Every structure is written in C-alpha cells, then in structure tokens.
Amino acid sequence: MLNSFLLLAEAVLYFGVMVTLFRFRDRIGLGVFVCALGVMHFLETYLASVFYVALPFGMVSPGSAVLFSGKLVMLLLLYVKEDAATVRQPIYGLLLGNGLMIGLVLVLRLHGISPLPNGKLPDIGFIDQMGWLMVWGTTLLFIDAILIILLYEKLGRYLRKALFSRILISVACVLTFDQAGFFTALHFVAGAPIAVFFGGWFAKMGAALAYSIMLVAYIRWFEARQIPAPRGLSDIFDTLTYRERYEALVEHVGRDGLTGLLHRGRFDSDGEAAVAASLRTARPLSLLIIDVDHFKSINDRFGHAEGDKVLKSMAALLGEIVGREDQVFRIGGEEFAILCSRPHPVARLLGESIRHAVKASASTSRFDITVSAGISTVSETTRCLADLFALADQRLYKAKSTGRDRVVGEPGGHQADGLAARARPDRGLGG
Structure with a gap:
C-alpha cells in the first residue's frame, strides 16, 4: 500500500513540476522545460535497470512506470500545445546525446586508468550496461514519440471532442508497445524476470490513467486553446500533416x-x-x-x-x-x-x-x-x-x-x- 501511494506521489510531483515549467515557457523559455525533461533520462534508465519495488500485481520500477511514462506524456503535451517542429528537438537531442555518450565511452576505454588512493576503480561493465540500455531506451522513446503523436492525430478524426479518451488510448497503447520492447532488452542485459514485464505493464496502465487525468485537467484549466500555423519540416515529422489544426482553423473561421x-x-x-x-x-x-x-x-x-x-x-x-x-x-x-x-x-x-x-x-x-x-x-x-x-x-x-x-x-x-x-x-x- 505504501509503495503504491509513493508511486502516485512521485507521479504527481513529476507532473506538477514539469507542467509548471511548461506553463511559464513564455517567461523563462521553453529550453528550461526541455532541459528538465532530458536531465531525468539517466535516472529513469538507471532505476529501470536496478531499482524495483513490490506491488500486489508484480515488480515495478519507478523509473519506468513514473519517469518514462511522464516523459512520454510531456512530449505529447509539447506537441499538442506547440507543434511537431518543437517536439522533435528534445526527441532528437536525447537520441543524438546518447549516441555521443556511447562514442565517448568507447574512447574512454582506451585510457590507462589510475586507481584512486583507496584503490577504487571505475566499473566499466556497469557503464557499458547503462550506456546500451540508454541507447535502446532512447531509440524506443524516439519510436514511441512518433507513434503517440500519429495515434493522437488519427484518433482526432473520431474523438475530437473526447480529449480524455483520445489521450488515454494514445498513451496506453504506446506504453504497452514500449513495455514489450524495453523488457526484451532488460531481460537479456540485466536478467529481469517475467514478473517485471507484467508488473511494469500494470503500473504503466495505471500511470497512463493518472497522467491522462492530470493532463486533461491542466489543458482545460490552464492552457488557452491555440491553433498554431503549419510549418514546413524536412524529416519523419513531415508525416504530421497538421490536418487537425487546419480543419480546426477552417471550423473557427x-x-x-x-x-x-x-x-x-x-x-x-x-x-x-x-x-x-x-x-x-x-x-x-x-x-x-x-x-x-x-x-x-x-x-x-x-x-x-x-x-x-x-x-x-x-x-x-x-x-x-x-x-x-x-x-x-x-x-x-x-x-x-x-x-x-x-x-x-x-x-x-x-x-x-x-x-x-x-x-x-x-x-x-x-x-x-x-x-x-x-x-x-x-x-x-x-x-x-x-x-x-x-x-x-x-x-x-x-x-x-x-x-x-x-x-x-x-x-x-x-x-x-x-x-x-x-x-x-x-x-x-x-x-
């Protein structure tokens, strides 16, 4: 019971701080929100690989259930209230940053390492494990972010007025896909048992529900409706046609x-x-x-x-x-x-x-x-x-x-x- 309460409290704290930074983006800059989003990436990957708590339905990691799910919802919020040209920036930044980290680790391994006075040496194996997990997790995040945006747009044709259902379905479907993908890597790299998969999935569905409720409440209570103009893109985000925004503009006129x-x-x-x-x-x-x-x-x-x-x-x-x-x-x-x-x-x-x-x-x-x-x-x-x-x-x-x-x-x-x-x-x- 205590673990469940703490996970919910962590989700509320994470969401509250992040949407506060997002809310004041016009005053402090959107970069503050994006940096706060990115700086949590290492912690969520580390927790997902070694830190688990027991719940009635299985083993759950706060890094996966709370932090990763929250990050995905924040990227969806960034897309909904800004545009695809903005949301691609943290997505590509995380992907390229982790690629740079792996490259640096490969170079660092060539050093002749001197022990500290207490004889302690760096755990290169742990760095390798974390590095590859972060690359795999970021790759999944890249796919997840595109999927959740495309799914959100697709559902707009049928659930334009049902914002909560639209967000919940999008988040739940993509988190299910992500859980299967990340557990596969976690199983082979860290030997995670199958209980981790089922526990993580149940926890992510709970996170999808909690975050969707908070996101809809935030959008309706704090964000004025905006219809941003379409902007040209030059990569995979060209597939986001802004059809919904165009139709909304036509309807408004x-x-x-x-x-x-x-x-x-x-x-x-x-x-x-x-x-x-x-x-x-x-x-x-x-x-x-x-x-x-x-x-x-x-x-x-x-x-x-x-x-x-x-x-x-x-x-x-x-x-x-x-x-x-x-x-x-x-x-x-x-x-x-x-x-x-x-x-x-x-x-x-x-x-x-x-x-x-x-x-x-x-x-x-x-x-x-x-x-x-x-x-x-x-x-x-x-x-x-x-x-x-x-x-x-x-x-x-x-x-x-x-x-x-x-x-x-x-x-x-x-x-x-x-x-x-x-x-x-x-x-x-x-x-």
Missing part, C-alpha cells in the same frame, strides 16, 4: 463569434451541398428554422447581456439534442437553422423535442423562453436550398402568427406551399 455555431455563410454553402447530395442519393434532408419568441422584449427588459446568455444557452441546447451528423447554424439575430438527414415526420418530432427542451430549461430562469419552428423537407417542389428555406420560413411565420411556442411543418411539400413560399418576400419576424 466559419463559426459565429457569440454562440460558436456555424454562421450564415456556412449555411448557404453547406446547405446547397446537402440538398444536392440528398437529390443525388435519395436520402431525406429536412430543414428546421427555429426562432426565439419575443426575443426583442428580452433585450429591452433585461439588457443585451442577458439576451446573449439566452442565445448561448440555445446554442448549447441545440448541440446536445441534434444528432452527430446534423448541422446547427445561427442564421440571424435570434434565428437558428438545423439541417438533418431525417424524413419529415422524424424532423418534426425533433422540432417538438427542441421546443419542449427549451421550455424545460427555462424553468429556472427569471423569464419564460419559448421557440417557434418551421420545417421543410427536400421534395419535388423544393429542389434547391432557396426553396427549402423559403418553405420552412413560411411555416415559421405561420407558427409565429398563430400564437408562437409551436412547430409547423405540414408534411409533403405541396406545389401550393412551394409556390407560396417562393412568392413571399423576405421578412423580419422581430421576435
């Missing part, structure tokens, strides 16, 4: 500044593409236009700051209710649009779900909030975004004029509806 939703320009471009795809594939596509009732009176009575809060809460609520493939836009002051791949009846149920959710969420507010919605679906008479929007807009106007707090979406898309929608000029609902 196409979003409304207040709510974070896609804006009207994206609605026009994405909507046309969605309608064309619906006609080509015969997949249903429905449009919901949602308007906050009496929004002007909210601004007049409680101020624009309160009105902004309402819009932000609406954006958050819509994001929670709609499906992952649906797109939510803010297309006007208090007007939102949803493009969803659902047939008309299902889209109408979605509209009703949103209406009820808004009323329920407003129960703790100082004032009532309701919404009205109009729905249209791609059909023979709505074969472009303009027709689809006009019909949904007409039905929204009907919902507003017949009492608000309702969803109007007569099924079908009849010719009369389509012609009437196209004939109606643009209007301002005014809440």
Whole structure:
C-alpha cells in the first residue's frame, strides 16, 4: 500500500513540476522545460535497470512506470500545445546525446586508468550496461514519440471532442508497445524476470490513467486553446500533416463569434451541398428554422447581456439534442437553422423535442423562453436550398402568427406551399 501511494506521489510531483515549467515557457523559455525533461533520462534508465519495488500485481520500477511514462506524456503535451517542429528537438537531442555518450565511452576505454588512493576503480561493465540500455531506451522513446503523436492525430478524426479518451488510448497503447520492447532488452542485459514485464505493464496502465487525468485537467484549466500555423519540416515529422489544426482553423473561421455555431455563410454553402447530395442519393434532408419568441422584449427588459446568455444557452441546447451528423447554424439575430438527414415526420418530432427542451430549461430562469419552428423537407417542389428555406420560413411565420411556442411543418411539400413560399418576400419576424 505504501509503495503504491509513493508511486502516485512521485507521479504527481513529476507532473506538477514539469507542467509548471511548461506553463511559464513564455517567461523563462521553453529550453528550461526541455532541459528538465532530458536531465531525468539517466535516472529513469538507471532505476529501470536496478531499482524495483513490490506491488500486489508484480515488480515495478519507478523509473519506468513514473519517469518514462511522464516523459512520454510531456512530449505529447509539447506537441499538442506547440507543434511537431518543437517536439522533435528534445526527441532528437536525447537520441543524438546518447549516441555521443556511447562514442565517448568507447574512447574512454582506451585510457590507462589510475586507481584512486583507496584503490577504487571505475566499473566499466556497469557503464557499458547503462550506456546500451540508454541507447535502446532512447531509440524506443524516439519510436514511441512518433507513434503517440500519429495515434493522437488519427484518433482526432473520431474523438475530437473526447480529449480524455483520445489521450488515454494514445498513451496506453504506446506504453504497452514500449513495455514489450524495453523488457526484451532488460531481460537479456540485466536478467529481469517475467514478473517485471507484467508488473511494469500494470503500473504503466495505471500511470497512463493518472497522467491522462492530470493532463486533461491542466489543458482545460490552464492552457488557452491555440491553433498554431503549419510549418514546413524536412524529416519523419513531415508525416504530421497538421490536418487537425487546419480543419480546426477552417471550423473557427466559419463559426459565429457569440454562440460558436456555424454562421450564415456556412449555411448557404453547406446547405446547397446537402440538398444536392440528398437529390443525388435519395436520402431525406429536412430543414428546421427555429426562432426565439419575443426575443426583442428580452433585450429591452433585461439588457443585451442577458439576451446573449439566452442565445448561448440555445446554442448549447441545440448541440446536445441534434444528432452527430446534423448541422446547427445561427442564421440571424435570434434565428437558428438545423439541417438533418431525417424524413419529415422524424424532423418534426425533433422540432417538438427542441421546443419542449427549451421550455424545460427555462424553468429556472427569471423569464419564460419559448421557440417557434418551421420545417421543410427536400421534395419535388423544393429542389434547391432557396426553396427549402423559403418553405420552412413560411411555416415559421405561420407558427409565429398563430400564437408562437409551436412547430409547423405540414408534411409533403405541396406545389401550393412551394409556390407560396417562393412568392413571399423576405421578412423580419422581430421576435
């Protein structure tokens, strides 16, 4: 029990000091963080070869479970918050530095060694053992660092919003690979028993969980989100295409500044593409236009700051209710649009779900909030975004004029509806 507590305390201490140095990198320089990262390399290798403690699931070395795992997480943090051009510097520095150490040791062996007054001589065998273990460990670290970054980027396509899962999976997979590789060398060089492998693996999985929790907490609480610009590279790191950062930049440019939703320009471009795809594939596509009732009176009575809060809460609520493939836009002051791949009846149920959710969420507010919605679906008479929007807009106007707090979406898309929608000029609902 004491050994487990001490390992956790060591991990917290290591992480705390390292992220403090990283946090103040703009003031003291990133080199302080990188040097602190590198100076621990000898200690972690030494501990991994000779220093073990007993845990219920096997033999564990703090050098491997705490220091090496922590170093890998620090390199991932360096990549996430900086870029590949920066993270390659300590990786190559460790690799080349250990190569230099081996070269110097080979030259040092040529010296005629004089004993100290007490007769003590250097243990060249120990230096050889440590040197080759450090080279092997650094080589593994080089591979591990590239793997964890590539895996982190790959998982970004599926777990962009699940940062903890993304980091944990990346760290756990790479630490498993590393444990197998380093134990192989340790077994042949130092005669480590198989209990060391299993104990080390369990400990590294625990370290992956602990470090992932601390890393996500640090990123969310202390690091402002940044989108660094892509930079050219000339080696293996060329494989890191910065696709995620590019896509994040595109997403940021196409979003409304207040709510974070896609804006009207994206609605026009994405909507046309969605309608064309619906006609080509015969997949249903429905449009919901949602308007906050009496929004002007909210601004007049409680101020624009309160009105902004309402819009932000609406954006958050819509994001929670709609499906992952649906797109939510803010297309006007208090007007939102949803493009969803659902047939008309299902889209109408979605509209009703949103209406009820808004009323329920407003129960703790100082004032009532309701919404009205109009729905249209791609059909023979709505074969472009303009027709689809006009019909949904007409039905929204009907919902507003017949009492608000309702969803109007007569099924079908009849010719009369389509012609009437196209004939109606643009209007301002005014809440």
